[in-house]
Amino acid sequence: MLRALIFCIFISISGLITAQPAEAPASPHNPRSVILIIGDGFDDQHVTMGRNFLAGHDGELVIDTLPVRAAVQVQTVGKDTQWVYVADSANTATTLATGVTTQMGRVGTSATDEDLVTIAQRANAAGFKTGIVSSSSVTDATPASFMSHVSSRGCENPDIILGGELYSVAYEGCPQDATVNGGPGSIAEQIVKAPIDVILGGGLSHFTTSDPKSGKTAIMMAESLPVSIVTDPAMLTQADSNQRLIGLFATGHLPVRLQGSDGRGAEQPDTSTLNKLDWRLGSVTQPDPIKCEPNPAYGNTPGLAKLTEVALDRLTQDNDTGLFLMVESASIDKESHVRNPCGSLGEIAQLEEVVSVALTFAQTHPETLIIVTSDHAQAAQIIPEPSLYADIPVPVYSPGHVARLIMPDGSLMTINYATNGFVSEEHTGANVPLFANDVGQGLIPAFLRQREVHDVMASFLGL
Amino acid sequence: MLRALIFCIFISISGLITAQPAEAPASPHNPRSVILIIGDGFDDQHVTMGRNFLAGHDGELVIDTLPVRAAVQVQTVGKDTQWVYVADSANTATTLATGVTTQMGRVGTSATDEDLVTIAQRANAAGFKTGIVSSSSVTDATPASFMSHVSSRGCENPDIILGGELYSVAYEGCPQDATVNGGPGSIAEQIVKAPIDVILGGGLSHFTTSDPKSGKTAIMMAESLPVSIVTDPAMLTQADSNQRLIGLFATGHLPVRLQGSDGRGAEQPDTSTLNKLDWRLGSVTQPDPIKCEPNPAYGNTPGLAKLTEVALDRLTQDNDTGLFLMVESASIDKESHVRNPCGSLGEIAQLEEVVSVALTFAQTHPETLIIVTSDHAQAAQIIPEPSLYADIPVPVYSPGHVARLIMPDGSLMTINYATNGFVSEEHTGANVPLFANDVGQGLIPAFLRQREVHDVMASFLGL
Numbered sequence: 001m002l003r004a005l006i007f008c009i010f011i012s013i014s015g016l017i018t019a020q021p022a023e024a025p026a027s028p029h030n031p032r033s034v035i036l037i038i039g040d041g042f043d044d045q046h047v048t049m050g051r052n053f054l055a056g057h058d059g060e061l062v063i064d065t066l067p068v069r070a071a072v073q074v075q076t077v078g079k080d081t082q083w084v085y086v087a088d089s090a091n092t093a094t095t096l097a098t099g100v101t102t103q104m105g106r107v108g109t110s111a112t113d114e115d116l117v118t119i120a121q122r123a124n125a126a127g128f129k130t131g132i133v134s135s136s137s138v139t140d141a142t143p144a145s146f147m148s149h150v151s152s153r154g155c156e157n158p159d160i161i162l163g164g165e166l167y168s169v170a171y172e173g174c175p176q177d178a179t180v181n182g183g184p185g186s187i188a189e190q191i192v193k194a195p196i197d198v199i200l201g202g203g204l205s206h207f208t209t210s211d212p213k214s215g216k217t218a219i220m221m222a223e224s225l226p227v228s229i230v231t232d233p234a235m236l237t238q239a240d241s242n243q244r245l246i247g248l249f250a251t252g253h254l255p256v257r258l259q260g261s262d263g264r265g266a267e268q269p270d271t272s273t274l275n276k277l278d279w280r281l282g283s284v285t286q287p288d289p290i291k292c293e294p295n296p297a298y299g300n301t302p303g304l305a306k307l308t309e310v311a312l313d314r315l316t317q318d319n320d321t322g323l324f325l326m327v328e329s330a331s332i333d334k335e336s337h338v339r340n341p342c343g344s345l346g347e348i349a350q351l352e353e354v355v356s357v358a359l360t361f362a363q364t365h366p367e368t369l370i371i372v373t374s375d376h377a378q379a380a381q382i383i384p385e386p387s388l389y390a391d392i393p394v395p396v397y398s399p400g401h402v403a404r405l406i407m408p409d410g411s412l413m414t415i416n417y418a419t420n421g422f423v424s425e426e427h428t429g430a431n432v433p434l435f436a437n438d439v440g441q442g443l444i445p446a447f448l449r450q451r452e453v454h455d456v457m458a459s460f461l462g463l
Numbered sequence: 464m465l466r467a468l469i470f471c472i473f474i475s476i477s478g479l480i481t482a483q484p485a486e487a488p489a490s491p492h493n494p495r496s497v498i499l500i501i502g503d504g505f506d507d508q509h510v511t512m513g514r515n516f517l518a519g520h521d522g523e524l525v526i527d528t529l530p531v532r533a534a535v536q537v538q539t540v541g542k543d544t545q546w547v548y549v550a551d552s553a554n555t556a557t558t559l560a561t562g563v564t565t566q567m568g569r570v571g572t573s574a575t576d577e578d579l580v581t582i583a584q585r586a587n588a589a590g591f592k593t594g595i596v597s598s599s600s601v602t603d604a605t606p607a608s609f610m611s612h613v614s615s616r617g618c619e620n621p622d623i624i625l626g627g628e629l630y631s632v633a634y635e636g637c638p639q640d641a642t643v644n645g646g647p648g649s650i651a652e653q654i655v656k657a658p659i660d661v662i663l664g665g666g667l668s669h670f671t672t673s674d675p676k677s678g679k680t681a682i683m684m685a686e687s688l689p690v691s692i693v694t695d696p697a698m699l700t701q702a703d704s705n706q707r708l709i710g711l712f713a714t715g716h717l718p719v720r721l722q723g724s725d726g727r728g729a730e731q732p733d734t735s736t737l738n739k740l741d742w743r744l745g746s747v748t749q750p751d752p753i754k755c756e757p758n759p760a761y762g763n764t765p766g767l768a769k770l771t772e773v774a775l776d777r778l779t780q781d782n783d784t785g786l787f788l789m790v791e792s793a794s795i796d797k798e799s800h801v802r803n804p805c806g807s808l809g810e811i812a813q814l815e816e817v818v819s820v821a822l823t824f825a826q827t828h829p830e831t832l833i834i835v836t837s838d839h840a841q842a843a844q845i846i847p848e849p850s851l852y853a854d855i856p857v858p859v860y861s862p863g864h865v866a867r868l869i870m871p872d873g874s875l876m877t878i879n880y881a882t883n884g885f886v887s888e889e890h891t892g893a894n895v896p897l898f899a900n901d902v903g904q905g906l907i908p909a910f911l912r913q914r915e916v917h918d919v920m921a922s923f924l925g926l
Contacts, residue, residue, distance in 0.1 A: 044507050044534070044893040045840075051894070057538060057546040060910065069909035070532055071507065071896065075520060082874040083520040086847040104851075169855060279884050377508075381844070382892025383882050384549040388567075389889075392632060396885045399862035411545040413892075418881035419846050421742050422859045426852075429845025429876075430507040431514070433534065435909070446532035446898070447523065 031322035033128075033368040034457045035358045036096070038142060038326065039351045040089055041333030041344075043377035043432050049341065050348035052382075052413055053292070053405070062355045063372050068436035073449045074376050074429070075101045077111045086429040089333065090153040092375035092450060093145035097326075099454035107141060107187065108149035113176075115149035115184070119454060122463045123324040124195040129315040130323065132196055133307045135254040135347065136330030137203025138246070139187040142375065146326050147199070148190035150174045156203070158211035158218065161186040180213055188218035192227060192246065198314050200307040202250035204231055222246075233302040236310050241317060247310075249302055256331045257303075258346030259295040266339035266401035266417050275395050284395035289404040289412055292342035304329055305353035312361050322367070324461065327354050336378040337424040341403045341415040344380065362437060369439045369460050373453060374432035379425035385414040494785035496591075496831040497920045498821045499559070501789065502814045503552055503605060504796030504807075506840035506895050512804065513811035515845075515876055516755070516868070525818045526835050531899035536912045537839050537892070538564045540574045549892040552796065553616040555838035555913060556608035560789075562917035570604060570650065571612035576639075578612035578647070582917060585926045586787040587658040592778040593786065595659055596770045598717045598810065599793030600666025601709070602650040605838065609789050610662070611653035613637045619666070621674035621681065624649040643676055651681035655690060655709065661777050663770040665713035667694055685709075696765040699773050704780060710773075712765055719794045720766075721809030722758040729802035729864035729880050738858050747858035752867040752875055755805035767792055768816035775824050785830070787924065790817050799841040800887040802864045804878040807843065825900060832902045832923050836916060837895035842888035848877040 039046070051061050075095070076087040088104045095101055097108065098116040108116055120130045134143040139156035155161040155174040162180075163173030177183035184190050188206040191199060207218040207229070222229055227244040230236065239245045267287040274282030308327050315323040329351035335343030355372055362368040385404060387396040400418025407413055419426035434453065436444050443456055502509070514524050538558070539550040551567045558564055560571065561579040571579055583593045597606040602619035618624040618637040625643075626636035640646035647653050651669040654662060670681040670692070685692055690707040693699065702708045730750040737745030771790050778786040792814035798806030818835055825831040848867060850859040863881025870876055882889035897916065899907050906919055 045891065047534070048536070048892055048894045051536065052546075052548055052892075057536075057548065058912065064534075064910035067909055069534055071510070071527075073511070073514065073520075078874070082872065083515075084848065084874070085515055085520065085845050085876045086851075088851065167855075377845075379844070381842070381882065382548050382840075383889045384892075385547065387883060387885075387889060388549075388551065389883070389885055389887065392630075392885070394885065396883050399881055399884050409545065411541070411547070413548045416882055416891075418862055419844065419879055420850060420852070420859050421862050422850075422852055422855070422857065424852065426846045426850060428508065428879075429515075429847075430511045446530055447527035449521065 030320055031365065031367065032461060033322040033365055034324050034461055035361070035368060035370045036326045036457060037351065037354055037358065037370070037372040038096070038328040039332050039348065039372065039374050040142060040328060040330045041336050041376065041378035041427070042329070042348070042351065042374035043428070043430055045380050045382060046332055046336070046344060046348060046378060047433060049380065049382060049413070049415065050345060053345050053407060054349055054352065056409070062352045062359070063435045066372070066435040067438050068440040068444050070434040070444050071431040071447050072373055072434050072453060073431050073447070075450055077101055077103050079103065086427050087376040088141065088427060089375050090141035090145060093142040095450045096375070096454055097146045099451045099458065101451055105152050107144045107153050109151055113151050118146050119458055119463065120146045120196055120324055120326065122458070123461060126461070126463055127321040128324050128461065129319050130196045131198035131311040131315050131325040133304065133311050133325070134201040134328040134330050135304050135350065136201060136328065137206060137253050138191060138199050138201040138248065139203045139206045140253065140330060142328045142330060143201060143326070144187045147194040147196050148187045149184055150177045150187060156187045157206040157209035158186045158189055158216070159209045162212065189221060192218050192222040192225060196244070198245045198311045200247040200311060202248060202252055202254045204248040205251040207248060233300065236302065241314065245314060253331060253334065254301050255297040255299070256295055256335060256343045256346050257298050257350060258292045258342045260290040260340060260342040260403065261293050264290045266341065266403035266415060268401055269397040271395065271397070280394050282395060284397045286397065287402060287404060289406045290342070291406045292345060295346070303353065304350040305357050308354045308357045312357070322461065329354065333378055336380050339401045339403070339417040339425065341380060341405060359437065367439065369443070369457065370437040371434060371440065371453065371457065372436070373434040377428040377430040377432055379417050379419040379428060381416045383414050383416040385412045494783055494828065494830065495924060496785040496828055497787050497924055498824070498831060498833045499789045499920060500814065500817055500821065500833070500835040501559070501605060501791045502795050502811065502835065502837050503791060503793045504799050504839065504841035504890070505811070505814065505837035506891070506893055508843050508845060509795055509799070509807060509811060509841060510896060512843065512845060512876070512878065513808060516808050516870060517812055517815065519872070525815045525822070526898045529835070529898040530901050531903040531907050533897040533907050534894040534910050535836055535897050535916060536894050536910070538913055540564055540566050542566065549890050550839040551604065551890065552838050553604035553608060556605040558913045559838070559917055560609045562914045562921065564914055568615050570607045570616050572614055576614050581609050582921055582926065583609045583659055583787055583789065585921070586924060589924070589926055590784040591787050591924065592782050593659045594661035594774040594778050594788040596767065596774050596788070597664040597791040597793050598767050598813065599664060599791065600669060600716050601654060601662050601664040601711065602666045602669045603716065603793060605791045605793060606664060606789070607650045610657040610659050611650045612647060613640045613650060619650045620669040620672035621649045621652055621679070622672045625675065652684060655681050655685040655688060659707070661708050661774045663710040663774060665711060665715055665717045667711040668714040670711060696763065699765065704777065708777060716794060716797065717764050718760040718762070719758055719798060719806045719809050720761050720813060721755045721805045723753040723803060723805040723866065724756050727753045729804065729866035729878060731864055732860040734858065734860070743857050745858060747860045749860065750865060750867060752869045753805070754869045755808055758809070766816065767813040768820050771817045771820045775820070785924065792817065796841055799843050802866070802880040802888065804843060804866045804868055822900065830902065832906070832920065833900040834897060834903065834916065834920065835899070836897040840891040840893040840895055842880050842882040842891060844879045846877050846879040848875045
């Protein structure tokens with residue numbers, strides 16, 4: 001509290017002199033750390049879904065107890081330099097990592113395909129330890145944007161970077177980024193060489209896919225480098241502490257913790273034949289309620305909080321400078337795309353646990369700025385159960401997919417997914433929330449653009 | 464800034480002593496004022512739509528410049544006392560006005576049908592001047608909840624309170640609230656008697672509807688009271704300053720400022736016959752883009768900012784105590800219900816103008832707490848233009864209604880409405896944003912429940 005008083009006097013006096021917003025001192029104290037926690041797709045609908053399910057409708061999430069809350073404007077540049085109003089995880093993570101607004105699909109590259117030095121790379125160059133932890137493949141857009149540079153997010157391994165077929169559609173790849181063309185290589189190839197001390201998540205398959213010309217995989221390329229690659233969670237705490245550590249605990253993304261009962265997600269309401277002829281007639285049957293239950297595929301997957309603890313343990317060894325750690329709860333978004341609210345909720349629980357780990361770390365490392373934010377908004381909406389118009393003698397129902405979740409207290413929370421009828425929902429364009437611990441007070445304004453989140457972190461670390 | 468320093472020292476020292484969150488001094492200074500600005504349905508999707516359209520995608524709204532931003536958990540009690548996760552404007556306005564969580568549809572009454580004294584009524588009793596301004600009928604849920612008490616929001620006039628038909632459906636009314644049954648009367652009847660100094664908005668028809676038994680209208684009941692009722696905007700500044708003022712400038716809600724070109728709102732994408740047979744086949748034609756243009760019906764309707772200025776002028780005459788003023792931009796919500804994004808955007812512009820008026824007022828009345836918030840989230844979503852999956856050889860489109868807005872810079876912002884297929888969209892359940900001026904710093908935490916917004920205002924006024 002005395003620290004708060006001194007800080008207040010500092011900003012008040014500096015305000016008297018300059019009449020400018022408060023800024024962090026230019027040169028950082030040591031050790032000074034940033035933990036950036038990204039909930040992919042973790043917009044205000046998902047925050048509220050998480051609160052209602054995990055803490056109760058009158059409860060508080062851990063993030064709700066943080067003293068700083070801001071709104072972040074998500075920005076994307078179109079191919080013709082006009083703004084586009086909805087982003088993806090590649091361009092937004094690139095903006096968070098570099099402070100530069102770019103085009104959808106780009107990983108660590110500008111709209112003119114320049115490689116952008118990321119905050120993790122600059123932190124490393126300045127002597128900070130660095131870590132990237134994600135529940136996705138570590139080659140996926142968000143983690144990749146902090147440690148690699150390709151023109152298109154699909155270029156995750158040495159095969160696909162040369163083009164081919166992706167998601168059953170022809171894909172041009174990123175030929176200019178391929179090593180055979182003098183580029184830095186695919187995301188997996190760049191990751192094994194990246195100046196990041198700890199990289200934990202999924203994505204093993206991209207490290208075992210070989211370059212069709214040389215026959216080499218990213219793991220083979222790593223053999224001559226001072227990096228341990230582990231795939232067994234039991235090895236996490238036993239890896240050589242003098243080497244960089246890459247832990248890959250699934251072939252693709254890490255499995256999610258929860259699923260809907262019987263594997264069910266959101267479903268289309270079932271309408272009578274008469275209603276199909278005229279929306280005012282006939283009847284509708286809503287999908288049966290579902291419960292959230294453990295996902296059997298989760299098995300012994302290491303939790304995101306555990307991975308965060310391991311990363312922090314390693315990064316604080318022999319470290320007087322500080323650290324930059326990015327942790328992503330990736331599948332809030334992925335499960336929203338495929339309309340599985342229980343899947344998203346389990347990953348919000350994982351994000352909450354990571355925040356708790358970060359707050360515990362900050363207790364013994366007081367110069368730690370913890371920022372929790374989202375990259376972009378998503379499709380899910382909490383809608384009334386029943387409809388606001390339930391008394392009207394007309395069948396009223398979502399034209400999309402709905403899941404009626406049985407909450408711990410027995411009430412029903414209904415989630416709507418209706419941005420398209422395809423197998424994967426669209427992102428949406430709302431500004432996203434940002435939460436920060438007390439160290440962020442005075443540094444983070446109530447409203448900022450996504451590139452400015454990067455700037456706050458970089459300024460705090462003196463980068 | 465010196466004030467900020469003193470404030471910081473105050474909270475820091477009080478924190479040292481009590482280790483409790485900072486609180487306002489128990490007894491208010493004089494004059495001390497609260498201006499509560501409610502954007503109905505003004506959730507983060509609408510905030511972002513407004514920012515993109517009014518300030519530009521890289522710009523800032525007036526609310527974005529306010530130093531305090533928080534998230535508000537919207538809460539509603541069901542008939543069986545279980546939580547329900549989506550609210551309406553009646554129960555949320557009642558919570559903001561009284562600090563009590565209640566059931567949908569209730570106006571100034573608890574879940575057990577008790578009449579709840581509102582902050583406006585308590586402010587009046589404590590000597591503050593009070594005002595209610597809305598772009599809806601002043602008998603509509605939000606304004607009504609600050610100055611009247613009925614069990615159901617439809618009971619706006621002395622006829623319907625006894626039941627009948629509302630929106631072509633049988634309606635039970637609020638017979639226990641009717642004057643013939645010893646109750647306080649319909650909302651219009653209560654408003655003419657309410658201890659509110661200035662009431663401005665629409666809703667004249669409810670004041671000219673007669674009680675079927677006595678034949679009296681609310682306006683006739685007002686004849687013996689010290690209240691001026693004006694319907695001509697030119698009379699706004701000429702009304703007797705020694706009387707209460709009720710200004711009613713439309714028979715129903717005030718017309719909105721903007722509409723879509725050719726009166727168009729969101730429309731359903733047009734799909735080919737083949738696509739109707741199988742979602743993977745055929746083609747889709749998206750609705751033509753639309754521009755936002757002035758609504759001819761708006762005519763000489765007084766703007767919400769003008770009404771706010773008039774209210775503040777009257778409320779500050781001979782006033783050493785302070786004031787409570789609630790201003791609602793009502794039709795952000797109403798236009799979202801009927802899928803008219805241009806309509807919502809024009810009303811967001813009006814809200815912005817009201818915030819500017821309030822900030823100007825606060826310059827000469829420094830003990831003014833300005834809070835801008837929403838009552839509940841709404842259906843609109845900004846979705847990608849084109850789809851994220853535009854490269855997939857399958858028609859991908861919203862199952863609901865979309866409007867492709869031509870922005871001032873020529874880019875397209877697409878808005879999706881897809882919570883139902885009825886003539887009016889559903890509300891949604893996300894927490895809503897709250898913005899406050901510097902006076903709110905230290906008083907408003909980063910996260911609060913809607914009832915606590917009331918508590919902050921009441922505490923600030925010493926009520």
